Structure formats: structure tokens, C-alpha cells
Amino acid sequence: MPTRAEVSYFGAGPAPLPTHVLEAGAKAFVNFEDSGLSLAEISHRSPTATKILADTKQALISLLDIPDNYEVLFMHGGGSAEFSAVVFNMVAVWIEKRRRMAEKEFGDDQGAILRKVKQDVQHDMQLDYLVTGSWSLKASQEAANLLEPLTPNAINVATDARDSNGKFGSIPSDEKWSLSSSKRSAFVYYCDNETVDGVEFPGFPSGVEAQPGEEERLVIADMSSNFLSRPVDVQKHAVIFGGAQKNIGITDITLLIVRKDLLTTVPTPSFLHQVGMFSPPVVLNWSVVAKNNSLYNTMPIFSIWIAGEVMRSLLATYGITKLKGQEGFSDAKARTIYQMIDWYPQVFQPVVELNARSRMNICFRVKDPETEKEFLDGAKKLNLLGLNGHRSVGGVRASNYNAVPMQNVRKLTTYMEEFADRNP
Ligand SMILES: Cc1ncc(COP(=O)(O)O)c(C=O)c1O
Structure with a gap:
């Protein structure tokens, strides 16, 4: 049974959320701010709900x-x-x-x-x-x-x-x-x-x-x-x-x-x-x-409260740079993965033209269907999860949403590198 820290999740949505938000959410789901009530129980027209919506x-x-x-x-x-x-x-x-x-x-x-x-x-x-x-x-x-x-x-x-x-x-x-x-x-x-x-x-x-x-x-x-x-x-x-x-x-x-x-x-x-x-x-x-x-x-x-917590956490993390700060982080993570794809063109094939590459959903193929399956199976064994491409297109898709830590991206690229070296 892996712990949350042992899993690197790259699912395309629903997506990973910051652990501290989920922990606060678990508490609010049972007893919001020691009110004795869950956020799932209160009236959507109560003063508490009105404040959550406004915030x-x-x-x-x-x-x-x-x-x-x-x-x-x-x-x-x-x-x-x-x-x-x-x-x-x-x-x-x-x-x-x-x-x-x-x-x-x-x-x-x-x-x-x-x-x-x-x-x-x-x-x-x-x-x-x-x-x-x-x-x-x-x-x-x-x-x-x-x-x-x-x-x-x-x-x-x-x-x-x-x-x-x-x-x-x-x-x-x-x-x-x-x-x-x-x-x-x-x-x-x-x-x-x-x-x-x-x-x-x-x-x-x-x-x-x-x-x-x-x-x-x-x-x-x-x-x-x-x-x-x-x-x-x-x-x-x-x-x-x-x-x-x-x-x-x-x-x-x-x-x-x-x-x-x-x-x-x-x-x-x-x-x-x-x-x-x-x-x-x-x-x-x-x-x-x-x-x-x-x-x-x-x-x-x-x-709505969870969304508010995520946004307040972004504001606290990036201060006055706001989403410019998040953009820098998202770009750095995406670059790390694309670089690994591009370093091993004989093993990994990007499926999107350079000027349209998504920073959020990084899609690529592994050279043939057999090796691709091996790549995805091997990733699962290492708790690198959610990497299968959408069922309509197949392949590999690493989703790089805001809450994916750089550490998890590095775990993925280390695995990609080892895999590519084993499958020249
Ligand atoms: C870009 C985009 N638009 C719309 C949708 C549809 O969203 P929903 O499943 O919430 O209806 C999705 C779902 O993944 C999406 O990725």
C-alpha cells in the first residue's frame, strides 16, 4: 500500500491537489471550523456558504x-x-x-x-x-x-x-x-x-x-x-x-x-x-x-471552498508575481519532460508540433506498441501513475498540472532516461 508521498500522479483530470488542501478539506468535510457541521451539510444560503462563495x-x-x-x-x-x-x-x-x-x-x-x-x-x-x-x-x-x-x-x-x-x-x-x-x-x-x-x-x-x-x-x-x-x-x-x-x-x-x-x-x-x-x-x-x-x-x-483554498495557496506561494510565478514553475516542469523526450528521439516520439506543445498535457509515443506497453507497465511498478494516453488516442500522456511537484517530474524523467538507455 503506497503512501501519498510515494505516488507520483500524472492523471489528466481529476488531477492531483496540494496535500495540505486535501488535509484541510478532510477536516472541513467532517467539522468545518469547529462548527459541528460538515461543509457538505450546511445550507448553500447560510452566511457561512455566502462567505465561502465571496472569498x-x-x-x-x-x-x-x-x-x-x-x-x-x-x-x-x-x-x-x-x-x-x-x-x-x-x-x-x-x-x-x-x-x-x-x-x-x-x-x-x-x-x-x-x-x-x-x-x-x-x-x-x-x-x-x-x-x-x-x-x-x-x-x-x-x-x-x-x-x-x-x-x-x-x-x-x-x-x-x-x-x-x-x-x-x-x-x-x-x-x-x-x-x-x-x-x-x-x-x-x-x-x-x-x-x-x-x-x-x-x-x-x-x-x-x-x-x-x-x-x-x-x-x-x-x-x-x-x-x-x-x-x-x-x-x-x-x-x-x-x-x-x-x-x-x-x-x-x-x-x-x-x-x-x-x-x-x-x-x-x-x-x-x-x-x-x-x-x-x-x-x-x-x-x-x-x-x-x-x-x-x-x-x-x-x-467551492476547496477551489478557494487552492487559489489562496497560489496567492500565498507566488505573492505579487501571482500567475506569472506559477507560469515559470509550470514551464520549468514541462521543459524537463520535453527535454527528455527530445534527448532520446530513437525511443520517444513527441506527437505535437513544437509551437503547439502543451505545458499541461505532455503527449508522446514510445517507439513501438510492445515497448510502449512495457514503458507504461514499468512506470506503474514505480508508482508513476496516470500516464496512459486518452483512450481515443493511446500513447503516453504526462499531465503536469499545478500541484504536480518538480520532484515527481524528476522521478518520471529519471525513469524515462533509464528506460531509454535500456532500449536503445
Ligand atoms: C479542455 C476540456 N474541456 C472540457 C472538458 C469537459 O469537462 P467535463 O468533464 O467537466 O464536462 C474537459 C474534460 O476533461 C477538458 O479537458
């Missing part, structure tokens, strides 16, 4: 320097629910913008407004997706699933990284993207780090920004698997979301940062229905969740 929100605002014109929401349903929520909410925003334009043109002629917006929805509205891996693909497929029966040509896959060789593993350069015109686009969606394929944008993809003279583009980012691993320019985004279970905490909550004006650019449900569109389901409706301070329905307060 966790504040820690995120501080870590990411989130400007005042953004709201932080806690959502249910994981990153996957936000694939749908993005469509429901952003389509509504686009329709409301068109309704306001039509109102300017037609005054209070409601029939004319309705006809115009209906026509716009059918012929103009576009949702742009950059597909650089399995998760952005899933998000675009969910958009198609929701909109296909209503407005079949609305999804624009502006780039699909598989186009060159049938596989994910690169980010096509932005001159090759075919974004729809900024007037028509409801949003541009990208996944900052593709967990399955090990593909990460090296920084904000400037190709999604509107050109001078164009209307603004609303940029949506899925940061589920690299949240809090480096600073982010929040202002460049309309919405950022991510499930907590990688760098932030345990599963059950999804963090969402949304520009406040989008929460009020909302048509009535009846207008949406009249133009042939759905109205967002209530638990995915960002405006409703915001109005209720993320407590429209029962929130897992324990998970």
Missing part, C-alpha cells in the same frame, strides 16, 4: 486580475455543460443585438422587427469555432447538435487542425483560418489547452481579434485544463470557462468569467421563440445565475 470569487479575481466589468459565476455540469450554455446564451446575445438594430430601423413596428430578426437568424448568424483538438471538436459538435434543426448553416469551423494530416497535433496559422465576417459572427470559440491531444495555444490567439474598422468579435475560451497555470488577458475575452477538476479543485463546479454587458443583452424568451430560437435552460442561463449570485439552485459549497 473564492475574490481569490479568482485577485489571481487573474479580473476587471470590474466582468462577473464570476459558479456553474453546474462541468465543462461539457458550457459547450451547450455558450450556444444558448451567445445566440441570445446576438439576437438581442439584431433586435435592437431592427428597433432603430422600424421603430415600434413589432411585425417588421420580428420579420427582420427572423431573416437575420436564418441567413446571417454564424458561430465560429477553431477546432484544434478533441474538446473544441466536441464543443462545435454540440453547437451543431443544438442548431442543426433550427438554422442548419450557422456553424462555421474556421479551422480544423486535422486538415493537413488527419490528426490533431498542431495549430494551423491564423492566415489559414476562415472566420466569418465580424458582423455575422456571434462569437469565436477556442480551447486554450486540448487535454486529450496535448495541444496548447502558446498565448492569446491574436487571429481572433477584430481588425481595425470591424465590429468587435466576442471571444470564448475553454480553459478547463490550463486555468491558473499562467496569466490571462481577461479583457480580450467575452467569456472564459473551465471545470475545476484540473488546476483549481475537485469536480462539481465550473468557473465562468463573463463580461457583464452580455448578461443584460438578453431578449425575452417569447421573442426568442417567435424568431424560431430556443431560450436558455434555466440552470445554464448565465443572466439568471448571475442575478442569483450563483445560487439559483443548490451549489456544492465544499467544492
Whole structure:
């Protein structure tokens, strides 16, 4: 039976958490701050829960320097629910913008407004997706699933990284993207780090920004698997979301940062229905969740508290450098592993192009299937766990989330080196 200290865990999510947070969590789960109650037992509307929610929100605002014109929401349903929520909410925003334009043109002629917006929805509205891996693909497929029966040509896959060789593993350069015109686009969606394929944008993809003279583009980012691993320019985004279970905490909550004006650019449900569109389901409706301070329905307060502890621990560790400090540490660990892969090209093969290599999910192959199995089996014997690639792609994936210590990375690279020397 290994102890926690003897195990080096490289799982892709849920991911390792700082041991001191888990120990504090174990206590809070039974008897929070000597109140005689578990955090899993208290009301989500109690003063204790309200304070936990506010403190966790504040820690995120501080870590990411989130400007005042953004709201932080806690959502249910994981990153996957936000694939749908993005469509429901952003389509509504686009329709409301068109309704306001039509109102300017037609005054209070409601029939004319309705006809115009209906026509716009059918012929103009576009949702742009950059597909650089399995998760952005899933998000675009969910958009198609929701909109296909209503407005079949609305999804624009502006780039699909598989186009060159049938596989994910690169980010096509932005001159090759075919974004729809900024007037028509409801949003541009990208996944900052593709967990399955090990593909990460090296920084904000400037190709999604509107050109001078164009209307603004609303940029949506899925940061589920690299949240809090480096600073982010929040202002460049309309919405950022991510499930907590990688760098932030345990599963059950999804963090969402949304520009406040989008929460009020909302048509009535009846207008949406009249133009042939759905109205967002209530638990995915960002405006409703915001109005209720993320407590429209029962929130897992324990998970929110854990996320808060992780964030406060990052603030305490890195001080004023905040996520710049975490970025330096994440980069150093990732470099250590990639260097070992590159030192032994006859044994290890990286699967991602150099400029798209993820710092969080380091994916590679071992030279043939037999040796690869031997590599993974040998790792398990040494308590180097969670290294199997995603079931859809196979191979090896070493996930390098924030709580993975350098010491564990070194254990892995020592093993890789010994293995490579044994298998020249
Ligand atoms: C980048 C990314 N987006 C979305 C998801 C889906 O998250 P969930 O399982 O919380 O729905 C995942 C899950 O691993 C992910 O890695």
C-alpha cells in the first residue's frame, strides 16, 4: 500500500491537489471550523456558504486580475455543460443585438422587427469555432447538435487542425483560418489547452481579434485544463470557462468569467421563440445565475471552498508575481519532460508540433506498441501513475498540472532516461 508521498500522479483530470488542501478539506468535510457541521451539510444560503462563495470569487479575481466589468459565476455540469450554455446564451446575445438594430430601423413596428430578426437568424448568424483538438471538436459538435434543426448553416469551423494530416497535433496559422465576417459572427470559440491531444495555444490567439474598422468579435475560451497555470488577458475575452477538476479543485463546479454587458443583452424568451430560437435552460442561463449570485439552485459549497483554498495557496506561494510565478514553475516542469523526450528521439516520439506543445498535457509515443506497453507497465511498478494516453488516442500522456511537484517530474524523467538507455 503506497503512501501519498510515494505516488507520483500524472492523471489528466481529476488531477492531483496540494496535500495540505486535501488535509484541510478532510477536516472541513467532517467539522468545518469547529462548527459541528460538515461543509457538505450546511445550507448553500447560510452566511457561512455566502462567505465561502465571496472569498473564492475574490481569490479568482485577485489571481487573474479580473476587471470590474466582468462577473464570476459558479456553474453546474462541468465543462461539457458550457459547450451547450455558450450556444444558448451567445445566440441570445446576438439576437438581442439584431433586435435592437431592427428597433432603430422600424421603430415600434413589432411585425417588421420580428420579420427582420427572423431573416437575420436564418441567413446571417454564424458561430465560429477553431477546432484544434478533441474538446473544441466536441464543443462545435454540440453547437451543431443544438442548431442543426433550427438554422442548419450557422456553424462555421474556421479551422480544423486535422486538415493537413488527419490528426490533431498542431495549430494551423491564423492566415489559414476562415472566420466569418465580424458582423455575422456571434462569437469565436477556442480551447486554450486540448487535454486529450496535448495541444496548447502558446498565448492569446491574436487571429481572433477584430481588425481595425470591424465590429468587435466576442471571444470564448475553454480553459478547463490550463486555468491558473499562467496569466490571462481577461479583457480580450467575452467569456472564459473551465471545470475545476484540473488546476483549481475537485469536480462539481465550473468557473465562468463573463463580461457583464452580455448578461443584460438578453431578449425575452417569447421573442426568442417567435424568431424560431430556443431560450436558455434555466440552470445554464448565465443572466439568471448571475442575478442569483450563483445560487439559483443548490451549489456544492465544499467544492467551492476547496477551489478557494487552492487559489489562496497560489496567492500565498507566488505573492505579487501571482500567475506569472506559477507560469515559470509550470514551464520549468514541462521543459524537463520535453527535454527528455527530445534527448532520446530513437525511443520517444513527441506527437505535437513544437509551437503547439502543451505545458499541461505532455503527449508522446514510445517507439513501438510492445515497448510502449512495457514503458507504461514499468512506470506503474514505480508508482508513476496516470500516464496512459486518452483512450481515443493511446500513447503516453504526462499531465503536469499545478500541484504536480518538480520532484515527481524528476522521478518520471529519471525513469524515462533509464528506460531509454535500456532500449536503445
Ligand atoms: C479542455 C476540456 N474541456 C472540457 C472538458 C469537459 O469537462 P467535463 O468533464 O467537466 O464536462 C474537459 C474534460 O476533461 C477538458 O479537458
